[in-house]
Structure formats: structure tokens, C-alpha cells
Amino acid sequence: MKITVLGAGAYGCALAQILNENKNNVYIWTPFEEEANLIIEKRETTKLPNIKINKNINITTNLEKALENTNLIVIAIPTAFLSNSIKKVKPYYKNTPVCIATKGIEQNTNLFVYDVVKNILNTEKLAVISGPSFAIDIAKSSPVGLTLACQDKETIEITTKALSNNHFKLRKSYDIIGTEICGSVKNIIAIASGILNGLGMPESTAAMLITESLHDIKALIKGLGGDGSTVLSYAGFGDLLLTATSSKSRNYSFGKLIGSKATKEEIESYIKNTTIEGLYTLKSVSELVKNKDVDIPIINLMEKIIYENKKPEELINFLIKKP
Numbered sequence: 001m002k003i004t005v006l007g008a009g010a011y012g013c014a015l016a017q018i019l020n021e022n023k024n025n026v027y028i029w030t031p032f033e034e035e036a037n038l039i040i041e042k043r044e045t046t047k048l049p050n051i052k053i054n055k056n057i058n059i060t061t062n063l064e065k066a067l068e069n070t071n072l073i074v075i076a077i078p079t080a081f082l083s084n085s086i087k088k089v090k091p092y093y094k095n096t097p098v099c100i101a102t103k104g105i106e107q108n109t110n111l112f113v114y115d116v117v118k119n120i121l122n123t124e125k126l127a128v129i130s131g132p133s134f135a136i137d138i139a140k141s142s143p144v145g146l147t148l149a150c151q152d153k154e155t156i157e158i159t160t161k162a163l164s165n166n167h168f169k170l171r172k173s174y175d176i177i178g179t180e181i182c183g184s185v186k187n188i189i190a191i192a193s194g195i196l197n198g199l200g201m202p203e204s205t206a207a208m209l210i211t212e213s214l215h216d217i218k219a220l221i222k223g224l225g226g227d228g229s230t231v232l233s234y235a236g237f238g239d240l241l242l243t244a245t246s247s248k249s250r251n252y253s254f255g256k257l258i259g260s261k262a263t264k265e266e267i268e269s270y271i272k273n274t275t276i277e278g279l280y281t282l283k284s285v286s287e288l289v290k291n292k293d294v295d296i297p298i299i300n301l302m303e304k305i306i307y308e309n310k311k312p313e314e315l316i317n318f319l320i321k322k323p
Contacts, residue, residue: 001025001071003162006085008035008059009275010047010135011101012076017139018168019074020054022161027058029066031085036061051139067092072099072158078275079104079113086120097125097155099162103183104277105284110291112180125155128176129163130183131234132242134249138168145169147235149179171234178221178230185220185285186240187278188302189213190251193244195305195312197252198259203245208319210244216296223294251278258305259312282306297322 001024005016008030019026030036036059039045043053053059060066067073067089073096077085082102098121102113109116114128131146138144148170150156156172164170173179192213193206217240218231230236243249247256254276257267271279286303289296301318304310 001158001162002027002069003072003074004029004066004070005074005076006066006089007076007078007102008032008039008045009076009078010045011138012074013039013045013048013051013053014135014138015074015076015101015163016057017051017054018141018165019162020057021141022163022165024162025058026056027060027066027070029060029063031061031088033061048136048139051136063088064092067096070096072097072162074099074101075113075117076101078102078280079106079277080280082106082113082116083120086117090120093121093123095123095125097127097152097158098123099127099129099155099159101129103130103180103187104281105184105288107280107284110284110288112177112184114176114180125152126150126176127152127155127159128179128183129159129170130179130239132238134242134246136248141167143167143169145171145234145238147171147173147179147230147233149173149176149235151176173230173233173235175227175230177224178226178228179233179235181221181224181226182217182230182233182236182239184281185213185217185299186243187251187276188282188285188299189240190243190249191255191258191276191278191282191306192298192302192315194249194252194255194257195259195315196255198256198261199312199316201316205316205319206245209315210240212319212322213240213244213298216298220289220294220296223292250274250276254279261312279306
């Protein structure tokens with residue numbers, strides 16, 4: 001099959017490696033000439049250190065060429081740039097199955113990634129993959145498991161055939177809402193967990209945060225019409241556990257800077273040079289829960305800590321006093 005990966009970031013390149021390993025004809029599209037040339041010339045990217053991008057993977061800035069006669073589109077574009085990129089796809093789109101690997105909620109519209117793509121492309125052939133998987137681990141062919149949330153049979157079959165192998169597992173789900181909520185909110189919880197680490201709190205306190213957060217995420221899923229049991233999936237507990245406990249997580253590392261009282265300059269530098277999905281998602285999730293009249297207090301607290309200079313130590317008090 002021909003498969004087009006939109007986005008040449010760490011996750012997009014890692015997924016391309018798996019797709020290539022599974023004997024697919026893989027194209028990676030990036031709008032940036034400099035990024036494309038670097039990968040073509042050196043078969044590597046600074047976003048995946050010490051990983052060689054397979055020479056069989058095609059790199060292009062020509063979107064029409066990338067999408068021509070493709071059997072599956074894989075979206076791995078940061079949420080902040082999603083809408084503009086998918087609008088560029090629209091003129092060449094021919095109701096091809098789409099697999100969404102991007103997580104988050106769009107600012108201003110407060111729409112989940114699934115809804116953004118669905119509205120622009122006007123298609124039901126959409127799947128969402130989400131779960132505990134750092135790009136570097138996927139690229140190194142480490143065993144990983146992800147949730148594949150989809151309600152279209154053809155898209156499930158094509159996505160499974162394209163990605164599944166003896167070290168990359170997909171577990172099917174029909175709960176797109178729950179899967180997207182888990183993939184979005186876990187990044188915010190990871191920032192909170194990093195804050196606790198920066199404050200010098202032990203793993204026991206982090207486990208407390210994760211447990212309390214699982215209850216809140218489940219309540220949010222049910223409040224928005226999803227299946228509460230999704231919180232126990234790869235997309236739920238699995239991804240939350242990984243992202244909220246590992247220094248590989250950019251969200252966790254960002255939270256650690258806040259908790260350890262890093263200087264304003266250090267924090268601003270990290271934000272400038274790093275994609276922190278939880279930071280982008282925080283405002284959107286905050287607005288979403290307000291609009292849906294769902295009470296998720298930790299979201300409100302995180303917004304105050306990050307944007308209103310509330311003391312990070314309030315997170316500890318919150319966990320103890322939380323009903």
C-alpha cells in the first residue's frame with residue numbers, strides 16, 4: 001500500500017519507520033524545505049537522535065505528489081498547526097481512510113482533533129491511535145501497544161494492516177470521544193506530575209496524582225458522552241502512566257521546571273524550543289469543561305499555576321483536600 005504521513009516530526013518519522021518495515025510504500029510530507037532536505041541528505045532528523053530514516057521512505061514538500069493514489073493518510077502534525085495543514089489536504093482528498101496520531105484540542109474552537117479533521121475533509125473514514133508510546137521507542141522497534149478508536153470497518157482494516165506487526169500492537173475501540181479525551185488530558189496531568197517531581201515529591205505522591213486524575217478523566221469522558229471504561233485502555237491509564245512518570249515526556253519535563261522554580265528565562269526558552277502539547281491543550285480543555293458544565297478541578301488549578309502565578313505547592317494541598 002502507499003501510505004502518506006503528514007508531518008516529519010519525531011512521531012511522524014517513527015510511524016513511517018514502522019509502516020516501511022511492514023512493506024508499505026511510505027511518503028512523509030513536510031511543508032519545510034530545510035527539514036525535507038536534511039532528512040533526504042542525512043537520512044536523520046534532530047527530533048529522533050541516533051535513528052536513521054530508512055532510505056526507502058520518500059520525503060517530499062509536494063503535497064499533491066504525497067497524496068496521489070495513497071491508500072492511507074496518517075496525521076502526525078502538532079495540534080496548533082493542524083487546521084491549516086488539513087485545509088491544504090482538502091483539494092487532493094478522495095475519501096481515503098485517515099489515521100490520526102495527533103492528540104489534543106484546538107484552541108478557539110475547542111474541537112478535538114477528530115472533529116477538526118472530520119469537518120474539513122467531510123469524511124467518516126477516520127481512526128484515532130493513542131497510547132503509551134514515545135517516538136524514540138517506536139523508532140527502535142520496542143514492543144508498544146496503542147488503542148485504535150474507529151467506527152468505520154474499512155479504516156480499521158487498512159490501519160491495522162498498515163501498522164500492526166510483532167512489536168506494534170493495536171487494540172480496537174469504538175469510543176472515539178473517550179480516546180481523544182484521554183490523549184488530550186494526560187498531557188496536562190503530566191505537567192502536574194512534573195511539578196510534583198520538581199517540588200521534590202516522591203513517586204508515592206505521583207501515584208496519588210495519577211489515581212485521582214483517572215477518576216476525573218473518567219468523569220469527563222462520561223460527561224461528554226463517551227465510555228468511561230476507556231480510561232483503563234492503552235489510551236487511558238497506559239498513556240497517562242507513561243507520560244506522567246517519565247523524563248522523556250516534554251510535558252513532564254516542563255512541569256518539573258515549574259516545580260523546581262526555574263527562572264522565567266529558562267521556562268520561556270523551553271517553551272520556545274519544545275512542542276508542549278499539554279500547554280497548548282490546557283486552555284482548550286479548561287474552556288471545554290466550562291462549556292459542558294463538567295467539574296474537573298485539577299484543570300482549573302493547573303491553569304492558575306501556569307497562567308496566574310499560583311504557587312506550585314498548591315497542587316499538594318489540592319490532592320490532600322480533593323473530595
